[in-house]
Amino acid sequence: MKRIYALLMALGLILLLSLSASGANQSGFRILVDGETLDSPASYISQDGTAMVSLRAIAEALGCNVVWDPVTRTASVSSAALPEEAPQYSALVVLDPGHGGEANGAEYGGVMEKDLNLSIASQAAVLLEEAGVTVLMTRTDDRYVDLYDRTALANGQKADLFVSVHCNANVDHDDVTGIYTCAYSRDTNGWRLAQLLHQTMREAAGADDFGMEERPNLAVLRTSLVPAALVECGFMSTEEELARLVRPEYQAKLARGIADGILAYLAQ
Ligand SMILES: [Zn+2]
CATH class of the missing domain: 3.40.630.40 (Zn-dependent exopeptidases)
Incomplete structure (x- = not known):
């Protein structure tokens, strides 16, 4: 098993993800996000053995939206997946x-x-x-x-x-x-x-x-x-x-x- 960590900047927050890559499928390995197999053709293991996973694949697996701006070459990840406790008002x-x-x-x-x-x-x-x-x-x-x-x-x-x-x-x-x-x-x-x-x-x-x-x-x-x-x-x-x-x-x-x-x- 090879563990990788990805840092995502999402809405100014740093999201620390722990991914586990293990086993093998048709593309050679398996990536789990929250226990679910990530089905991403854009994932591969590089020659030095590092598991590479597309930002879009991870972000979308977490329920986020990804927008790519080709002009500034910026990927923006916005998330409804960061639950925030709504304050309750008694008014x-x-x-x-x-x-x-x-x-x-x-x-x-x-x-x-x-x-x-x-x-x-x-x-x-x-x-x-x-x-x-x-x-x-x-x-x-x-x-x-x-x-x-x-x-x-x-x-x-x-x-x-x-x-x-x-x-x-x-x-x-x-x-x-x-x-x-x-x-x-x-x-x-x-x-x-x-x-x-x-x-x-x-x-x-x-x-x-x-x-x-x-x-x-x-x-x-x-x-x-x-x-x-x-x-x-x-x-x-x-x-x-x-x-x-x-x-x-x-x-x-x-x-x-x-x-x-x-x-x-x-x-x-
Ligand atoms: Zn009126």
Whole structure:
């Protein structure tokens, strides 16, 4: 038996692998990764007796992805195979899917904002609950909820934070895109929450940046006694962005971004 060690740089981490090569197959030897025979035609024993195994073969056997950049001659190994214990949060969060019932919100191309808001917020709620956060929704179906009742829920439950989820529209410009977030004022914890959401939503969705703003006149921000932010997930009035917003994969990314921003706020 010949033992070899391979060092992989994966996501900035050094992964130390212990491989055992033993026995023989049609290519002359056998390599085991976690007890499984590695089926790699790119493996061989060199003249000096060293077992050579392709980086791709090892990485893929470990469930990693390998990307080869021929320009820089760099192999990148990214891994979902390095399990990390997700931190658990004990917090109470109120998510507010904007509009509902007779209040459709923006309407473009037969799509109603209230439906997008509910879909995205509901998915964010699932992700937050997976992280141990208790989530209260101001609505879980297509019904009208008064603006003041929305923040009353957060205030009454002494929630850790309140996030209202909307989609944007611009009647003057049909080409604007991106994530927009706002809070009552820069001096509030809600602003910090909005900042984090702005960053994580853009990262998760790969979306453009439409900026942040103080919005002291928005009822849900003005009446919230807990840190509150409002997010606009993108412009329904821009055809290409509406096409993204209705796609389940894109909604899932936005939901991930919302959950990540909230978790980042709770972790600070
Ligand atoms: Zn809205």
